[in-house]
Amino acid sequence: MDNDELKETARLVRGDVIEMLARAGSGHPGGSLSAVEIIVTLYYKVMHHNPHNPHDDNRDRFILSKGHAAPTLYSILSRLGYFDRTHLWSLRKCGSLLQGHPYTFDTPGIDASTGSLGQGLSFANGCALSAKLDKRSYRIYCVIGDGETNEGQIWEAAMTSARYRLDNLCTVLDFNELQIDGRIQDIKNPLPFREKWEAFGWNVFEIDGHSFEELNQALEQAKEIKGRPSIIIAHTVKGKGVSFMEGKPEWHGTPPTREEADIALRELGFVDGVTL
Amino acid sequence: MNKVSSLRSAYAETLIELGKKHENLIVLDADLAMSTKTVLFKNTFPERFFDMGISEADMMGTAAGLASSGKIVFASTFALFASGRAWEQVRSAICYPKLSVKIVATHGGISVGPDGVSHQAAEDIAIMRAVPNIRIIVPSDATQTRFFIHEAYKTPGPFYIRLTRPALPVIYEDRYNFNPLSANKLKDGEDGAIIACGIMVFPSLKAAEKLQKEGIGIKVFDMSCIKPVDRKAVVEAAKTGHVVTCEDHSTIGGLGDAVGDVILSEHPCYISKVGLSDRFAESGSWNKLKEKYGLTEERIYKEMKNLLIKVRQKT
DSSP: OOHHHHHHHHHHHHHHHHHHHHHHSOSOHHHHHHTHHHHHHIIIIIOOOOTTOTTOTTSOEEEESSGGGHHHHHHHHHHHTSSOGGGGGGTTSTTOSSOSSOOTTTSTTOOSOOOSTTOHHHHHHHHHHHHHHTTOOOOEEEEEESGGGGSHHHHHHHHHHHHTTOTTEEEEEEEOSEETTEEHHHHTOOOOHHHHHHHTTOEEEEEETTOHHHHHHHHHHHHHOOSSOEEEEEEOOTTTTOTTTTTOGGGSSOOOOHHHHHHHHHHTTOTTOOOO | OOOEEOHHHHHHHHHHHHHHHOTTEEEEESSOHHHHSTHHHHHHOGGGEEEOOSOHHHHHHHHHHHHHTTOEEEEEEEHIIIIIITHHHIIIIIITTTOOEEEEEESBSGGGOTTOGGGOBSSHHHHHHTSTTOEEEOOSSHHHHHHHHHHHHHSOSOEEEEOOSSOEEOOSOTTOOOOTTSOEEEEOOSSEEEEEOGGGHHHHHHHHHHHHHTTOOEEEEEOOEEESOOHHHHHHHHTTSEEEEEEEEESSSSHHHHHHHHHHHHSOOEEEEEEEOSSOOOSSOHHHHHHHTTOSHHHHHHHHHHHHHHHHHHO
């Protein structure tokens, strides 16, 4: 898939996210939109996976530790054929295949049940240790949020990854600078990230998290780093792609109304709404 | 006098036995391997043992990731930290997706002793019982511990197995025919029933024997599997009209309440709960603490006598 096709995929995913959240009447637009290029690059360019065999033992694993970005993941999984697209419109509804946050039992293609922040990196370490024990070559990808690094367990896990030299693990930090209550610097201030992760024994890349070229390059380079885990600090914009959501913490956990969704969709180039 | 044997050693020996047969068995600990005895597994299979350091939440998450990749994971630390510190990780990362993580929590109850309240888990059964998909086991001796470690290995899904710090009298012979879901009836009688678990089973048996000498026939059930609880055994106990439960745990939310729930819905009768009564204990030897906090053979004996008198007066 070339760069233009990736960009078009990202646009389509953003359209799905807006439509899903408007229909669900709840959910998290800001952090779903900031992570679009990251997750699109992983699923369309980097990861080995098979929509027809979601439990393939040799697949790369994906752990969305910032589970509230589930709509982005669900859109991508449906576009790749893990499940039918019509399920997207029942997100968060009783009896749906798609829980508010990822759940392995209900949804094909979900490797880890997440949503309570701070827990996914430990799970990813477990997957990475297992791969090492079995001498398998699959890789583990984990996406964490910047606000999520307030959780102590992230740093417990960061020590574990380095201690066991988990070079088959690559974490992407969606650095959109905002959490629910405001700017990350104003809440707990987890900065500086680069120095912290380096001090914890990680190999660090720092890139533009909306650039497919930079994401792809860092994810490929991370495969060559041996003896320690890699983290890609991906600078992103919360609410990316929808002008009135960009950089606004209030769009962390508020869904668009139908009217707002229609404006957003027009901005994204869906003049007649998304194709259901 | 029964021989006394360590449940923790039985656990570690069984891990090694299983580890020899099963490559997919992994053991995690949180810097307490000497105390939980998982160090014995570490010495035998160093490549399949991971010390996660003093980070119980991280240990449970890592265990979940390993289990999701096809491993059967035994994760050990003290009961207070396994249940309390890491409760949400156990709930969301392990129990919700039904992963095969076997939490073997040592140092359960106030029988931990001199370390004091900070290390005495008297609420762990209560908080673990509230979580769906997990089986809760409190073995009463080393033989039963071995049985349930085997059982946990071969049964898919999460387990919480609570072991004691003190070594306990051996109740069951090596070849005892356990049923994992059934209470073990250790003594029969028609006048009342004691339902106990873990460290309190042996004193319950002694109390029942003392009552027997006075002509009072008491059933004694070892309810090692607290979740799911053996409802049939509870009803059988309730039919005597007098049930005393007994556990080294708070009287809130533990074995007593698990039994009480069944009694209330299936065969109402008088029930009295022996345990730690909504308070914290303190530092001290188990011998002193059990006297002070009412976890003795004598206390069980009195509780049953009082219950028999109370019911006779009321009816």
